[in-house]
Structures are given as structure tokens and as C-alpha cells.
Amino acid sequence: MSLVIWAEGRLVGQEEAALSAVDHGITVGDGVFETCTVLDGRAFALTRHLRRLARSATGLGLAAPDEQKVRDGVDAALAEAVRLDGPFDGRLRITVTAGVGPLGSGRVDAPQTVVVAAQQSAMAPTSRSARSPWPRNERSAVAGLKTTSYAENVVALADAVGKGGDESIMPNTVGDLCEGTGSNVFVERDGELVTPVLESGCLAGITRALTLEWAAEEGLPVREAKEGELPFTVLDEVTQGRAQLALTSSGRNVQPVVWLDGADVGVGDVTRAARELFETNCRERLDP
Structure with a gap:
């Protein structure tokens, strides 16, 4: 390689x-x-x-x-x-x-x-994630920008790896779910796959955007969250088995989370469908 x-x-x-x-x-x-x-x-x-x-x-x-x-x-x-x-x-x-x-x-x-x-390189089919003890500052001068100033992400990811994971899931400063250190986050519950809005401070991910667009084309229930819909505590629902979690990024495509904070967690049906759709479309539409 x-x-x-x-x-x-x-x-x-x-x-x-x-x-x-x-x-x-x-x-x-x-x-x-x-x-x-x-x-x-x-x-x-x-x-x-x-x-x-x-x-x-x-x-x-x-x-x-x-x-x-x-x-x-x-x-x-x-x-x-x-x-x-x-x-x-x-x-x-x-x-x-x-x-x-x-x-x-x-x-x-x-x-x-x-x-x-x-x-x-090869993409891992699933993720093991951990909650970050540090928030993303949605009011930062570089919020939503993909800069080489990556120290916060390095520290948070190292924390997750030390806990047995491969990604760290971050809140923002007001306690809403935000993003991973190198990924966007989707929560599946009540038959829908929902991702934080960009105003949360998360990056406007390319894979995130395409997942939303391609799901809309196929009629899959995938959307952005409403205000207050995804507090960071929604991850408790994931570890309790009442919701599921997925990550999106260029290194992951649509990747189900199967382990969160030491607990094995399930994969949602909408997540599976969105993953299959993305895997097909990305090879058929090289520059969408």
C-alpha cells in the first residue's frame, strides 16, 4: 500500500x-x-x-x-x-x-x-464509539470549518481509543448532540434517521449532505433534527436499546455504531437501508 x-x-x-x-x-x-x-x-x-x-x-x-x-x-x-x-x-x-x-x-x-x-485503505464496516468529555464550541471562530488546527480532535479521539473505541462523539456547549471528531452523527429512533443541524457547530459533511439528498430521492425517512430534538442525552437511549446510532464521513460512508461507551448496541433498519443506498450510489455517481 x-x-x-x-x-x-x-x-x-x-x-x-x-x-x-x-x-x-x-x-x-x-x-x-x-x-x-x-x-x-x-x-x-x-x-x-x-x-x-x-x-x-x-x-x-x-x-x-x-x-x-x-x-x-x-x-x-x-x-x-x-x-x-x-x-x-x-x-x-x-x-x-x-x-x-x-x-x-x-x-x-x-x-x-x-x-x-x-x-x-479499507473502510471499517462498523464503529465503536465513546462519548467525549469535552464539547465542541459552536460559537468558535472556526466552527464548521475544516482546518488543520486539529488538536481538540486528536485529544478527544485518543480518549475514545483509550476507552476501546474508534470515534469520540461530542456535544456542543449548550448540551446538544453535535458530531464526532471526524464524522457526522445520525440517530435512528421512531423509524427515522436524524442528524444535528449545522447550527449545532458540526461540519457540513459531504457524506452527510449526500445521505440526506439520496435518501430524499428514494423516500427514506432521513432528515435534519428540529430544535431541541437531539440533546446529548439521546445517547442514553442508544445504550438502552431504544435508539440506534450511525456515523458518516469520507472514511466511513454510512457506518453503523455497534458499541457505545462499553455497551453493545443494535443497528437500525433505516441505517442499513441508507448505508446500502450510499454504497451503490457512490460508485455510480462519481462526482455528484
Whole structure:
């Protein structure tokens, strides 16, 4: 499983230095990124990911990235990965930073840095999740943006792993269900699959949006929550067997949670149907 890296116009080795030590993405996490699913050697939903990359950049106060430069990097990285391993399923990460900058938080007017990496990988069919002891701040300056400032997620995920899980489920500051460290959350109860609204502070996930759109096309009962409908305590209903939980992301598609906070939990019928629909559509609609 080769890891292919394209940085600033050239392919580089995994151990090869490719960025400045004072790139602002390294010194203060001043950058944005996207992770795409790769299907048969091609990036899934790339246009949507590039639109969100631009939204995240402008939300962070950066210029929108040069889309053609990013696409060139994606093409080069995937072509090399296919050359080495053949058509593959996996992941592709696009990272754009503010470029070389000062050691502090202030920025200078510098060219952005673009890095693309691709590697074969397999999605786990289910998740083991744990509740996070820390909330997501829905009023943060970077709420809803996909930035490289990921320390909160690293700490929360490490906490979940220490408890035997692979994802940490977070509330927001007012006690509503929000998101995972790298996923959106859906709760199935009363025959519906329901996800927190974006105002909760969660990321506007590509897989989340497509799950809602494709379910609507097929008449599946999948929707956004109403105000107050999904307090964080709804997870008690999951561990008690009165509701079910699913995660969505580019690394998971629609993934049922089968273990929460040490308790085995069931998989809902709507979750199964949404997962099957997504698995079919993502291969038939490469850039929806």
C-alpha cells in the first residue's frame, strides 16, 4: 500500500522534506484540508470537496485556493498511486496552508502551500464509539470549518481509543448532540434517521449532505433534527436499546455504531437501508 505525496508541483518521498519549517500550517496550524474517498483510483465527490475547501479557506481569512493547481496535484498523486498499485480504493487528502509565515499567529502575504497525498485503505464496516468529555464550541471562530488546527480532535479521539473505541462523539456547549471528531452523527429512533443541524457547530459533511439528498430521492425517512430534538442525552437511549446510532464521513460512508461507551448496541433498519443506498450510489455517481 504505497503512500504517494505530491507537494508543490512534485512527487516526494514519504521521508523527504517537502515544506519549510516555518510554513504557517506547521507552526500554528494555519490551513485547511479535505479528505476524499478514492474509488477505483478516482476521487469521489471531488467538486464538492473543492467547494468546501474554498469555503473553509475564506472562513479562515485565506484566499480561496487555486483550484486548478489542486486538481493538478490530485491527478498527479492518483496517477502515481495507480501506477504503483493499480486501481485502488482508499483515501486522498488535500492540504492547503497559508504558506511560509512568522513564528507567531500573524500572517504575511505569501504563496499558499498545497500538498496532496493518496493511499490505499479499507473502510471499517462498523464503529465503536465513546462519548467525549469535552464539547465542541459552536460559537468558535472556526466552527464548521475544516482546518488543520486539529488538536481538540486528536485529544478527544485518543480518549475514545483509550476507552476501546474508534470515534469520540461530542456535544456542543449548550448540551446538544453535535458530531464526532471526524464524522457526522445520525440517530435512528421512531423509524427515522436524524442528524444535528449545522447550527449545532458540526461540519457540513459531504457524506452527510449526500445521505440526506439520496435518501430524499428514494423516500427514506432521513432528515435534519428540529430544535431541541437531539440533546446529548439521546445517547442514553442508544445504550438502552431504544435508539440506534450511525456515523458518516469520507472514511466511513454510512457506518453503523455497534458499541457505545462499553455497551453493545443494535443497528437500525433505516441505517442499513441508507448505508446500502450510499454504497451503490457512490460508485455510480462519481462526482455528484
